[in-house]
Amino acid sequence: MVARYELIADELRGEILAGAYPMGAQLPSESELAARFGAARGTVRQAVAVLAAEGLVGSRQGARRIVLGNARSQSFAELHSFAQWARANGHRYGGLMINQRRRPPTPAEAARLGPGEVLDVLRVRTLEDEPVLLERTAYAEWIAPVVEELPPDCESVTQALYDSAGVVFAYGEHLIDAVPASAQDARLLGVRRGSPLLRQRRVTTTHEGRPVECSDDRYRAGSVAFSIRNSIGANPLVRHAGDLHFGA
Amino acid sequence: MVARYELIADELRGEILAGAYPMGAQLPSESELAARFGAARGTVRQAVAVLAAEGLVGSRQGARRIVLGNARSQSFAELHSFAQWARANGHRYGGLMINQRRRPPTPAEAARLGPGEVLDVLRVRTLEDEPVLLERTAYAEWIAPVVEELPPDCESVTQALYDSAGVVFAYGEHLIDAVPASAQDARLLGVRRGSPLLRQRRVTTTHEGRPVECSDDRYRAGSVAFSIRNSIGANPLVRHAGDLHFGA
DNA sequence: AAGTGGTCTAGACCACACG
DNA sequence: GTGTGGTCTAGACCACTTC
Numbered sequence: 001m002v003a004r005y006e007l008i009a010d011e012l013r014g015e016i017l018a019g020a021y022p023m024g025a026q027l028p029s030e031s032e033l034a035a036r037f038g039a040a041r042g043t044v045r046q047a048v049a050v051l052a053a054e055g056l057v058g059s060r061q062g063a064r065r066i067v068l069g070n071a072r073s074q075s076f077a078e079l080h081s082f083a084q085w086a087r088a089n090g091h092r093y094g095g096l097m098i099n100q101r102r103r104p105p106t107p108a109e110a111a112r113l114g115p116g117e118v119l120d121v122l123r124v125r126t127l128e129d130e131p132v133l134l135e136r137t138a139y140a141e142w143i144a145p146v147v148e149e150l151p152p153d154c155e156s157v158t159q160a161l162y163d164s165a166g167v168v169f170a171y172g173e174h175l176i177d178a179v180p181a182s183a184q185d186a187r188l189l190g191v192r193r194g195s196p197l198l199r200q201r202r203v204t205t206t207h208e209g210r211p212v213e214c215s216d217d218r219y220r221a222g223s224v225a226f227s228i229r230n231s232i233g234a235n236p237l238v239r240h241a242g243d244l245h246f247g248a
Numbered sequence: 249m250v251a252r253y254e255l256i257a258d259e260l261r262g263e264i265l266a267g268a269y270p271m272g273a274q275l276p277s278e279s280e281l282a283a284r285f286g287a288a289r290g291t292v293r294q295a296v297a298v299l300a301a302e303g304l305v306g307s308r309q310g311a312r313r314i315v316l317g318n319a320r321s322q323s324f325a326e327l328h329s330f331a332q333w334a335r336a337n338g339h340r341y342g343g344l345m346i347n348q349r350r351r352p353p354t355p356a357e358a359a360r361l362g363p364g365e366v367l368d369v370l371r372v373r374t375l376e377d378e379p380v381l382l383e384r385t386a387y388a389e390w391i392a393p394v395v396e397e398l399p400p401d402c403e404s405v406t407q408a409l410y411d412s413a414g415v416v417f418a419y420g421e422h423l424i425d426a427v428p429a430s431a432q433d434a435r436l437l438g439v440r441r442g443s444p445l446l447r448q449r450r451v452t453t454t455h456e457g458r459p460v461e462c463s464d465d466r467y468r469a470g471s472v473a474f475s476i477r478n479s480i481g482a483n484p485l486v487r488h489a490g491d492l493h494f495g496a
Numbered sequence: 497a498a499g500t501g502g503t504c505t506a507g508a509c510c511a512c513a514c515g
Numbered sequence: 516g517t518g519t520g521g522t523c524t525a526g527a528c529c530a531c532t533t534c
Contacts, residue, residue: 001530003503024457029519040505045520058419058457061520062512066457068419170480171306171316177473178426178446196444196469198426209272209306209314221444225425226474232418249511251522277500288524293501309501310531500532506525513519 008037008047016056016067026064027057055229069229081169082125082133083156091127097152098122098188102144109138112203113211116141119148123157124188131189132223137215143167170207176200176226179218189220196221256285256295264304264318275305275313303477317477329417330373330381331404339375345400346370346436350392357386360451361459364389367396371405372436379437380471382445385463391415418455424448424474427466437468444469 012027021027028036033044048065051057059065086093099122109118118138125133139147146165147157154160161167179199186193197218204212260275269275276284281292296313299305307313334341347370357366366386373381387395394413395405402408409415427447434441445466452460 001503005503031519040507042506043504046503055419055421058455059520060418060455060513062518063455063514064519068453068457069421168480170308171303172476172478173303173317174476174478175473176424176446176476178444178467178469180444180469194444195442196426196428198424198446205316207306207308207311209316219426221426221428225423228420228422228424230420230422232416253522279500288526290525291523294522307501308531309529310499310533312500312532498532498534501530503527503529505527508522508524510522511520514517 004039005043005046005050008033008039008044009050011037012047013051013054013056016051016070019070021067021070023067023070025067027067029064052231055231058231081156081158082135083159086127092129093155094126094129095153095155095157096124096126097150097154098124100148105138109214112214113138113140117144119144121147127223130223132220134185134188134218135215136217137213139213140211142210143212167212168207169204169212171205171209172202174200174202181218185218189218191220198224198226200226252287253291253294253298256281256287256292257298259285260295261299261302261304264299264315267318269315269318271315271318273315275315277312300479303479306479329404329406330383331407334375340377341403342374342377343401343403343405344372344374345398345402346372348396353386357462360462361386361388365392367392369395375471378471380468382433382436382466383463384465385461387461388459390458391460415460416455417452417460419453419457420450422448422450429466433466437466439468446472446474448474 012033015021027033027048030041030044030048033039033048034041037044048057048059052059052065056067056069057065058068083093083095099120101120102117103120105113105115105118118140121135121137121139123135123137124131125135127133143161143165146161146167149164150157150160158169161169177199179197180194181189181191181197183193185191185197186195189197191197198221200217200219201215202217203214206212260281263269275281275296278289278292278296281296282289285292296305296307300307300313304315304317305313306316331341331343347368349368350365351368353361353363353366366388369383369385369387371383371385372379373383375381391409391413394409394415397412398405398408406417409417425447427445428442429437429439429445431441433439433445434443437445439445446469448465448467449463450465451462454460
């Protein structure tokens with residue numbers, strides 16, 4: 001079942017990306033759109049809210065919506081998986097488990113995952129056969145047995161956990177900064193010690209709010225960048241919706 | 249004029265942050281909240297949409313909303329200014345213009361700002377008197393005269409441009425990655441050449457969609473990190489609202 | 497089967513931008 | 516002043532989760 005507002009959003013997005021509205025141009029008013037699509041104004045507002053969350057259009061009270069961009073990138077909402085992102089962008093990707101062991105949680109991990117033992121996994125992920133990402137992941141005890149059954153060269157852990165245990169990585173919290181490569185980082189990623197890495201620390205939970213993993217992911221500099229669009233002021237329906245993308 | 253849904257959101261946020269609902273707990277249903285606040289269901293939905301955009305609660309069709317976190321951080325929506333962020337977080341901050349000159353735009357700048365000359369400004373920003381950020385900003389020609397009038401030690405460029413020219417930095421697009429410090433970066437930030445920097449490249453536009461600046465900002469490693477919360481699946485009112493925060 | 501959130505309607509009033 | 520988006524209401528139906 002596809003919602004009406006999604007169809008309207010798709011149609012408008014298509015027109016914007018096709019260049020029907022150049023950057024800075026005005027969108028039709030809500031009433032015009034409502035008339036054109038035969039929908040209520042509220043439904044049209046929901047549709048343009050989607051575009052606003054994508055950073056394609058902006059709005060302010062009293063003035064018509066304007067077009068802010070005409071390129072679509074991969075939404076961060078879909079980035080709960082390296083594999084999903086790589087596949088969506090047409091990359092050749094792979095992964096290899098380097099090391100895996102159970103251990104007591106650090107205090108930070110215990111605060112996020114609970115008091116049980118964690119399963120500590122070290123993986124290297126490749127893009128076009130080049131190592132670009134080092135994942136150091138601590139899985140919560142309840143999911144550990146499933147993770148231990150995965151093959152070492154599992155291409156998509158997220159997919160595998162969904163298929164075998166129905167686990168969905170629904171919510172994530174991320175901290176992004178830059179760190180120098182440790183000796184181990186350097187060896188596994190093929191860079192010099194101390195060279196810059198883009199670090200993404202994350203905690204993931206299921207739909208029910210049950211914590212699944214904390215991870216420290218390090219990307220080789222130059223391999224990826226995070227892309228974000230944001231806005232201040234009056235946005236439709238939510239006060240602010242930043243949209244994070246993920247691109248080369 | 250404060251909207252009703254904002255007041256309701258504030259009230260619920262306060263209860264969550266005060267610990268009335270522990271992590272993973274269920275929020276009251278929309279009808280219960282509507283009855284409690286004497287508001288229509290739509291208004292309550294708008295309120296919880298705010299909390300969802302902040303990453304505090306999550307939702308799925310058929311089940312009650314759950315609490316995902318109980319800490320509030322500075323929203324990235326308000327991060328259009330280093331000074332605003334620093335002030336909000338109680339830091340002592342400052343800035344110094346190192347260099348400023350007009351020059352022809354690079355092709356990338358011309359594509360974003362238009363064909364005119366740009367005003368190229370190099371600034372160092374400090375936190376607790378330590379240099380933490382190097383800003384290399386290219387201002388569009390139309391705003392250049394205003395920027396040239398600013399004092400070299402201007403603490404908040406965003407504020408100054410608003411006060412003197414009514415310019416609002418309304419929309420931003422950001423690319424975040426890690427780079428090694430150049431010789432100049434190293435000298436001005438007091439780090440070794442080649443050491444990791446967190447880079448944020450951004451393009452900013454006004455409410456009307458008029459481009460103001462593109463900038464290449466480099467943070468010393470360890471000084472700041474970007475924080476993001478996101479979710480997949482059915483969110484209220486918008487398909488997905490990632491929320492980006494900015495913290496130490 | 498009952499309850500919940502997700503979608504949609506058709507109206508109303510207000511604050512703000514623009515001419 | 517006119518038109519725009521922002522807020523709010525009061526209803527309806529549907530898809531989903533939960534028991």
